Amino acid sequence: MNSNNYTKEIILASNSSRRKDYLKILGFPFMIKTLKINENYPKHLKGKSIPNFLAKLKAEPFKKHIKNNQIVITADTIVWSKGICYGKPKSFEEARDMLKNLSGNIHQVITSVGFLTSSGYSSITSITEVTFRKIHEELIDHYIKHEKPFDKAGGYGIQDSIGVIAVSEIKGSYTNVVGLPVSEVYAELKRLE
Numbered sequence: 001m002n003s004n005n006y007t008k009e010i011i012l013a014s015n016s017s018r019r020k021d022y023l024k025i026l027g028f029p030f031m032i033k034t035l036k037i038n039e040n041y042p043k044h045l046k047g048k049s050i051p052n053f054l055a056k057l058k059a060e061p062f063k064k065h066i067k068n069n070q071i072v073i074t075a076d077t078i079v080w081s082k083g084i085c086y087g088k089p090k091s092f093e094e095a096r097d098m099l100k101n102l103s104g105n106i107h108q109v110i111t112s113v114g115f116l117t118s119s120g121y122s123s124i125t126s127i128t129e130v131t132f133r134k135i136h137e138e139l140i141d142h143y144i145k146h147e148k149p150f151d152k153a154g155g156y157g158i159q160d161s162i163g164v165i166a167v168s169e170i171k172g173s174y175t176n177v178v179g180l181p182v183s184e185v186y187a188e189l190k191r192l193e
Contacts, residue, residue, distance in 0.1 A: 007193060008117075011072045013058055016151070018159075018179040019075060026186055030073075035061040039076075048125050050085050051076040051112035055123055059116040066118050071192055074114040077179050079154030081107035086154040095144045095155035096137075102154060103166070104134040109153070109177045113185055115192060124188055126181035128172030130158070135166045153179075 010030035012023055023030055037060070041053045058074035066072060079086040081102060089095035107130055114123045143162040149155050156162050158170075158177040175182040 006189070007069070008189075009067070009070045010189070011062070011070060013062065013072055013074045016075070016179055018157075022175060022178070022180045022182050022185075023073075026182065026189075028189060037061060046083070046085075047080050047108070048110050048112065048127065050080075051078050051110050052123060052125060055112040055114035056121060059114045059121055062116055066116060068118045070117070071189070072114075072116040073185070074116070075111060075180060077109065077111040077153045077176075079107050079109055081105060088153060089150055089155040092144055095149060096140055098155035099135065099140045099143075099162070100137070102132050102156070103140075104132060106131045107154070111176050111179065111181055113181065113188070115188055117192060122188070122192075124181065124184045126173050126176040126184055128170055128174070128176045130167055130177060131169040132166045133168045135162070139165065 006028050010028050012020060012030050012032050013034055015034055020032065037058055039054055041050050045053055054076035055074045058076065059072055062072045086098050089098055109128045109130055110125065112123055112125045114121060139162065147160050149157060149160065158167055158174065170177065173181045
């Protein structure tokens with residue numbers, strides 16, 4: 001897809017290689033710039049309110065410096081299951097607990113993508129329903145040990161071995177589960193041009 005004539009300067013405020021790769025596929029020229037923030041959210045938030053809050057929070061440090069021709073893209077992805085928010089696991093044990101809880105159940109992968117311009121902030125939210133087969137603990141342990149999913153919400157990547165084995169059905173955007181709802185991002189970038 002050729003979007004090289006895009007008139008805005010895009011700044012991707014994410015270190016995610018998956019988000020970077022998807023933005024490259026769209027053909028938009030962009031640069032990566034991240035600013036450190038504390039990714040805590042108020043505990044009263046539920047479901048899509050959590051990534052909405054965090055995507056907007058990630059845009060805040062850019063507000064003072066944004067130029068008229070720039071768009072800053074921020075994003076946050078969570079896994080939501082039975083009223084529990086699963087972000088990125090901090091340890092082997094936490095990843096194991098997440099995957100054991102997701103095993104044999106349906107969960108939602110929710111990504112909010114923020115777009116900051118000099119005239120304001122807008123966002124999109126994509127929700128994909130994912131059904132996991134029952135997965136054995138040996139497979140969970142092997143996956144965590146060898147593929148180290150500590151940078152993935154819910155402790156797994158749908159594109160990884162465990163995703164190929166465990167996911168029996170998805171309803172919604174596949175690219176959202178990977179970390180960026182590509183068609184929605186494309187539409188919003190075109191709208192903001």
